[in-house]
Amino acid sequence: MTKTLIGKRVLRNEDPRLLTGQAQFVDDVEIPGLLHAAFLRSDHAHARLLGLDVSAARQRPGVVAVFTAEDMGADWEPGPPLVSPPPTAKDVLFHSRRQVPLAKDKIRHAGEAIAVVIAENRYIAEDAVEDIIVDLEPLEAVVDLEQALHPGSPLVHDDLDSNLAAHLFQKKGDYEAARKQADLVLQRRIIIDRGAAAAMENRGIVADWDERSQHLTIWDTTQAPIPIRNGTAARLGLSENQVRVIAPFIGGGFGPKMMMFYPEELVIPWAAKKLKRPIKWIEDRRENFYATTQERGQIHDVEIALSRDGHILGLKDIFLHDTGAYDPYGLTIPLNTQCHAMGGYDIKNFTTEVSVVFTNKTLVTPVRGAGRPQGIYVIERLLDAASKELGIDPVEIRRRNLIPADAFPYEHGIIDQAFSPLILDSGNYWPVMQKALEMIGYEKFIRDEQPRLRQDGRYVGIGITPFIESTGVGPYEGARVTVEASGKIFVATGVGTQGQGHFTTFAQVVAEQLGVAVSDVRIVSGDTAEFHWGTGTFASRGAVVAGNAIHAAAVIVRRKVLELASKQLDTPEDELELEGGRVRVADIPNRSISLAELANLANPLRGAVEPGTEPGLEATAYFGPRYGATAFGAHAMILEIDPETMMIEIKRYVTVEDCGTVLNPLILEGQIHGGVSFGIGNAYYEKLHFDENGQLLNASFADYLIPSATEMPRIEVGHVETRSPLNELGTKGVGEAGTIPVPALFAQAIENALADRELEILESPLSPNRLYELLSRKEAG
């Protein structure tokens, strides 16, 4: 079958609704009698909750109810663990401490919910929150990762004897032995700080309990509607079919909307059922900075051993990972960091040890990149240091260490975030880097342009950073494909969608099989009433896992269609072709039958059908990869820095991605562009500033700086395609690829621009102020 649609720049099915304000987001849900919720949140990061007086709030006109932990009685229980600690890996210590619906006894981070007000509208609800008198006894806050582990540090969780949440040791080969062989051993301390996902749409949830039908409908800004349904049913003592969770249009996810259960997801459905009234809670931007999960905080003490000719003999990475006040998401992030600290390089000896630390800060769960940028930052910073020490060109030292094409599948012998062995399934790395070098004109820049610019007194630098991205992890997703009586196609799948264009790429996959127009394929994703098996959209897995499940279902339906059509047209199946919504005989185009007719024939209203046949032209299929597909890419950048003001302008930005089969280049480019802007934010603009008392000092878009159109460069995107052998479509994920290498690349390019200052950057994010401090310190010696 020749590809007609896959790989084409097909316009998106979902756009007309989004462009005209007709697409429904959670805050757009209106129900008669809808009530509105607002939460009282802690001003303190760490405190004992001594008393709570909600009487004034309850009396305020327009207030329907005020609930505290106490009011929830026996229904008060912590959220479930999202990810359990790795069962397989040995040397694992893990203390599971999960977020609570409403704080009881103790506050563990600023912004933790203490009480909820339900009122006629949000304005009144917020008035009433100010009526609540809360008596908090402040405790010393646990903020710094290292001090948190010192004996005598205050404890985030009093029942533990330290703030150590988890400890995980992994090794490959024998680092210590390799170190002895080394000509050069470099040790560095690398510090990476926190950022926010800052999706444009804040979180929100609407819960509607219908007493008569005993049915609960929930609209939730979640990346994982099915687990939310199952968990909610269990908590409220309902059968799963009594709960329907809808993730409608979602205004960006980027990871935190995968986290569950958020306290609000525990409280709002409970309150709706208790009050028998529909309730809406919409997070405001300030809450989003406190109550929505964040990521990136790690401190690495790392050591690399190399031979004189720049070959990496071994790598040792001991690091701390900040998980915030609770750790419902297990070890996903630090495992990703461990798996990416070797980058795309052939490293035989690797030792890695992570200590996960509880702090009095907002919870940490994956944010676009999910531990991968930290791993890539570590190895790439070390290689830049090594290339200077050894006098080997930064490109050359990377080339010498990249995994060769004939080494795939390449087994690392450690476990990945899904607890399966880390195996790089396929790839051809060096050509990807070569292409990036050509696109940005590396040779010419180094040879001609940079020296000329330097003579004009301008500080312009270049960098290139290769990286891997583990994607498309299990366990599985599923889908149901149906040819409807109209001849149009209906597809239901479980993953939520947050702007990735699933309505289009999935439709392309189906249309490819069934020979219909992409616009004739209607996708429903993220509605448990339509499909209720699956996990969610995360880890760049939508197109890989759900995409392949849809493909598998479409293939079965195609078979059914051909079977029936060959009877009707009495022609062997191999002489039939599907096109334009019809099945026709290849060489006699006028002998054909429409999918609509076939759909009706397959679902007759009268008469007998052959025993054992299934009605309809429909199939449900599932896909679960043996292990995740690993994508590869290289980014290159030219930037100019004004060494007086530290203002930076990115002059060129090039990315080359190998994410296997490309379903839709238009959408792929969009994913890359967005990923890069996210990464540029991580590298230079975005940092969550917590003070020594755990107060977040920049909980607004005025102080938390996400890149705007005037900061973003044009991004030139190139492709190389190495199909993944792990799935039919040959796809690998790309959702996080744009973000992963940027901070490392940015640091490399700045060092290159300021070569004569011999600056070494070992931290992220940067800022003009920080660069000024680093350079001043350097000059002071």
Next chain:
Amino acid sequence: MPKLFDLALTVNGTRFEQAVEPRTLLSDFLRHDLGLTGTHVACEHGVCGACTVLLDGEPVRSCLVFAVQAHGHSVTTVEGLGSIEQLHPVQEAFRQAHGVQCGFCTPGILTTVVAFLDDNPDPSEEEIREALSGNLCRCTGYQHIVDAVQLAAKNIKTAHQQPAR
């Protein structure tokens, strides 16, 4: 309890009269009182631009204007630009150039761009980026949005050049 204010205004060409609390933000009035949920709210402190609407043709943050201030004025929201059947040229260009991903910031960007192209029908890329600098988008990296604005400008110009029948 402050007294209600009898508000009368025109939204997308239709006149509305309603009593509102003075503190009601225009964004909330449009979304919740009029059910025009195309206007999105993302920061409520005037930085992100998602709630941008046209007030007497001027692009303004509807989260920084009280509904009562629109009394006797005319407001245009994304719903007033075009329909699914008949997209506004700017909306069509955003579709063609893939200037939309999650679509949450899009309505505010569309209203901003419509006003911008009225003032400056033939903008440079730099001018376009400046015009977009008050609208945050987390998905696109802005590149396809900039492309979309360029395409819209081109299409609108050629449309004007068509000889009138």
Next chain:
Amino acid sequence: MKIEGQYTFDGPREVLWELVRDPQVLATCLPGSPSVRQVGEHEYEGEIGIRVGPISGAFAGQLSVTNEVPPASCTLTVEGKGKVGFVKGVGNIDMTDQGPGKTLMKYTGEVQIGGRVASVGQRLFDSVSRGMIDQALGKLNETLQARSAAR
């Protein structure tokens, strides 16, 4: 947030010490000059009204004086809690004679701000706290001048 500075008073150290040890006097130097009630040997309570242009907040405040070494040094702790958040300031003050009728006060301390005002108003802290300290010391000096003159 760290605070540090010094101020030269126009009056003898003993008189200044009397004033510093008199919470009623100290109170008049705080924003909104609250009237304070004594609630413990060294603890006092009052309503502090902080106003920075259009931004205003009422804070239920506590004031305490510890580590006294008369007439040279002590530790002042001011705490305020209100709808917009909370403030806590701890300052060690140290006074030395600076020639006839002059006293040099050195202060070092820590200001802690939390809640709504901290999360969105950070760019104002430094200049607000410096402004308030200068204002307070200024008022204290006026009182001192009046008191010394009265003698």
Next chain:
Amino acid sequence: MKPAPFDYFAPTTVEQALAHLAEHGDEAKVLAGGQSLVPMMNFRLVTPSVLVDLNSIPDLAYIQPDEDGGLRLGALTRHHQVEVDSLVAARMPLLHEAMPKIGYPQIRRRGTLGGSLCHADPSAELAAVSVALNARFRLRSPRGERWVPAQDFFLGLFTTVLQPDELLVEVALPPLPARTGASFLEVARRRHDFALVGVAALVSLDENGGCRQARMVFLSAGDRPMEAHRAADVLTGHAPTPEAIRAAAEIAASDDIDPSSDIHATAEFRRHLAKVLARRALEQACRRAAEMK
């Protein structure tokens, strides 16, 4: 994030507005463009019980030439009007250069000249520019009218000489001396963020190219617009040589400003930036002055 309740008045004359202010005093806030006030109200950092909205008062928005070559601007003139006005561009290039740096495009469509000045944010472009241009502010109250020079208007963070019952109604900008070059520079994280530091500079040259008068006012460098008097003295009456300019910039950064630290920049970095911007602005202003006949 919803504002607390308040009573709302939309007077149609200045007299009515003043009456409301007189009646409600401290409890009332004036609402002009609202681009700084409303965010603070949404955060509930500002909770006035009364808002007096000036937007229904006609003829408070205008830009008029003065016979002497100066300009008069109505307090309710929106930033965008000033930004695109040809008279402003011709007579007050410093103001013209600063306008596009204010807020975001949508903010400039709504925000007003008078609103920004009365808000007295030390990082506001207009506050610094008005001081640099020797602007005079016309204030009205039930007690009558008074003119206040910009230098005396700003008392501190968000604080001005305005009484609770007083209204800024007009800004007068005197003509610039002959051969006066202007330069407005600022450094911000993102193009339209609050400047880490900014400077408005004016240099007037005499017929021999000597500096007759130099003027620098910094933003985000203290609790109000900070005028660099000492730096100006270094230049005035001398040839604006690179050395002289360098020296003036040094003094401005060390003696004339009092910057604060925040999460975006330490006071030390701000002083450094002030030095760099002062030098660049003076050089540019001199160049522009020299180009004039």
